[in-house]
Amino acid sequence: MNRSTLDLWVGIFVTIGVAAILFLSLKVGNLLTVSNDQGYRLEAEFDNIGGLKLRAPVKAAGVVVGRVEGIKLDPKTYEAVVTLKIDRGYEFSKDTIASILTSGLLGEVYIGLDSGGDTKMLADGDRITKTQSAIVLEKLIGQFLFDKAAGGGDAPAASGGAAPAAAATGGTR
């Protein structure tokens, strides 16, 4: 094999290999738009986090503004403490409500932030005090059956009772 031909082939190989790594990083991994190390952390306490997982998205008005970075149980209050990492550039008021939501029936679990009217903004390390826990389907069904039994099989009354039950299970704290 001629020297320059060999060099050419190795050069082509390395070039397309590096191009493949760049493609995976930029197009598939979306490295350009997601800034990993930029941002600040917030904490939120929930009664029940349902199926929330690490790295689940944090959304405000449907826009992804951060990720769930840590989940642990407070040993004193027995409540789940969720650490949220919010991208730099997004600020939320002190009275923001954090709720655990599900996209669709079987979709991913995410945290939704609804900003309030307070002029003071949450800073790094602050705790979101108003939270809404995940709606656990089993509890909801149990509540529905309980209401139905109590209502004596009256169908309209039972279906009317399910809506307050849902509100009670995932009530604002």
Add this chain to the structure above:
Amino acid sequence: MALRRVGRATISSVERLGFAARFSLAVVVHAPAALRRLRLTLREIYFSGVLSLVIILVSGLFVGMVLALQGYDVLTRYGANESLGVLVALSLVRELGPVVAGLLFASRAGSAITAEIGLMKTTEQLSAMEMMAVDPLARVVAPRFFGGIVSMPLLAALFSTMGIFGAYLVGVRLIGIDAGSFWGNMQAAVDFRYDIVNGIIKSVVFGIAVSLIAVFEGYHARPTAEGVSTATTRTVVASSLSILALDFVLTVFMFRGLGV
């Protein structure tokens, strides 16, 4: 009699292990020599990397196309067609890219390295080099080892890229999933640090394992025609097994605590 045979087999395998450890250390020590002999290393990158391109690209394309077909079949039962891009990208970048590319690399390039070094030993070229005060570890082994380490991550990345391209062809062009949701969901789910960097680390580790096994088996082969063929077989078997075992260990360490 049987006891004596068991004892001899044990002693010889322990001896082999000791030699392997000493040899690995010597190869790692001599690896920088590959940079001084850049011409030889480039030649080995050509043999192990460039010549493996066709098999890697074609199999990547087909693996991606099959993944898309099978994934679509299952996902459509749950009405989650749009997640096809996520399924394909995550399984390729995390697992299939490094592992399947590593297996192909072991059988395509690893076996060739073993056969070449084994034949050099059989025809006493290695001894001749030592006579001429040329260290075969620096002249023959180090460039092949280094070439394998350079080639393997690039091949794995090309495999994943071709797989995603194949899935795009089948999913978007053939089946008709919306291209925006295919790429959008993929970009939302694939994380650079967790998925892509870990995939690249995996392929580097596999490259080191396969190259080390290949040069060791060649260097340690019995200097006969049968010995070289046995060594070649051992390379493919040992490197395939160690890729799969290493993959399990690495996956346990990389992806624990993510709820996957």
